Amino acid sequence: METSELIEKLVLIVVLFAVTLGIAAYATYFERKVAAWFQDRIGPDRAGPFGILQPLADGGKLFFKEDFIPDAAEKWLFILGPGIAMFTALMTGSVIPWSTNLTLFGQDIALQVADVNIGILFIMGFLSIGVYGIMIGGWASNNKYSLFSAVRASSQMISYELAMGICVIVIVMMTGSLGLREIVDAQHGMNWNVFYQPVAFVVFFICALAETNRAPFDLPECESELIGGYHTEYGSMKMGFYLFAEYVSLFISSAVISTLFFGGYNFPGMDNFEGNTLAILGVVAMFTKTFIFVFIFMWIRWTLPRFRFDQLMHLGWKSLIPISLINLLITGLVIAFNEGWFK
């Protein structure tokens, strides 16, 4: 690998890391603001103008709190849990294409850390590993509520991954590629997948809610039954990592939804631009879509009550999986028909 390419990728990684963490930090702020707006309140407004420094204050507080490890906890796994959760949440961002190529210093720079040709599989894989963060943390706490919550989280995530995977297969069938760059390029202009696969989109969206453990699927953190959930025994920045990882995956899953179904960096009328203007407008389009989804995630959280666990399993296994399978079948038939199999 050339030095220039190495530097380019390093800069891209650092920028993506900073942007993801910054957005996750401000997602916590907006979560509280949005909650306040929905409940006719003001929300945090003391730290700086409009409370804009609130995430810094929260982070500072978490860092300075006592870093406590319970006596009965499995020490190393207890420390490892939040680390895994954060790591997997951050890793998924690396394969998402943020825009078309940018030309700087006479070089073509792809705004994507790694154009893996199995991009979407990579994301699904890391989502699955994300369960380990919760499972290990919940088990290592040596607290029955944490363990309950961890078991709930893992069974929930495994169940919803199936339906999610089938929806991804539909998109892969339509595009003919697992690479996210190809999937986005196939949705050029206004040719978004959501217009061809609305059912897959709805199912994928519901599964994304369940995968990120957000309301109405936030059973692992169900306060009324499980105290705090898998992070009951955690304090200080370790708990901060768990909460933070949730917001990172909120951002990343919004980005994945926009990539798969809403054309990623494509926007109507994009043929009138080219070069760097197109790249920058593409970034704007991508982030606009992502933020709209982040808002919808929050909107749902502050509207719907939490599911009961049997309802959750019922919905996952008996509704979403059959629906997505039928959708898969119909898509397959239509594609086969267009290819001329039935002639």
Place this chain on the structure above:
Amino acid sequence: MKTMQSLTDRKKVVSKKEMTFMEKLYLPAIIGGMWITFKHLFRKNNTVKYPEETREFAPVYRGQHVLKRDEEGRENCTACGLCAVACPAEAITMVAAERVKGEENLYREEKYAEKYEINMLRCIFCGLCEEACPKEAIFLTDRIVPSNFERDEFVYGKDRLVEQLNDRIDITKRQHTGKRSKI
């Protein structure tokens, strides 16, 4: 067997009707719910920004007590102890003393309270002391008892209960008996 007849017509039969297909989809109901929350985005908020803005107290608000002086600045309290007897929380204690010559400008009657203490942690702010007082000496005001880190700071003596001559406490909003002095 004879069925029991209900004595009232208030009983309700539980309905467990099957959900229709649209209801089973849940999506229309979810979108309806989200529309409701969305409308709240544009509502005016109800927040009172507390330290900067305070809500107006009700005229009958019962807060920190005051021991009143009369129009000449003499203490009304005669240490009869009726407030202490009336107090359901036993928060009030006092020591009575006899007025000596030369103190007529300080105390209204021959007997006065040398010590008068209210334990604000015991007090339930019911206002029975005020009701019991025959001399219109004790009143609950619209002031809030400030919080503190030390428990003993909450036993209020005469230094904090008796109103200052140059800083009279207005209790006209509290009661309009007509018997009491104007100030």
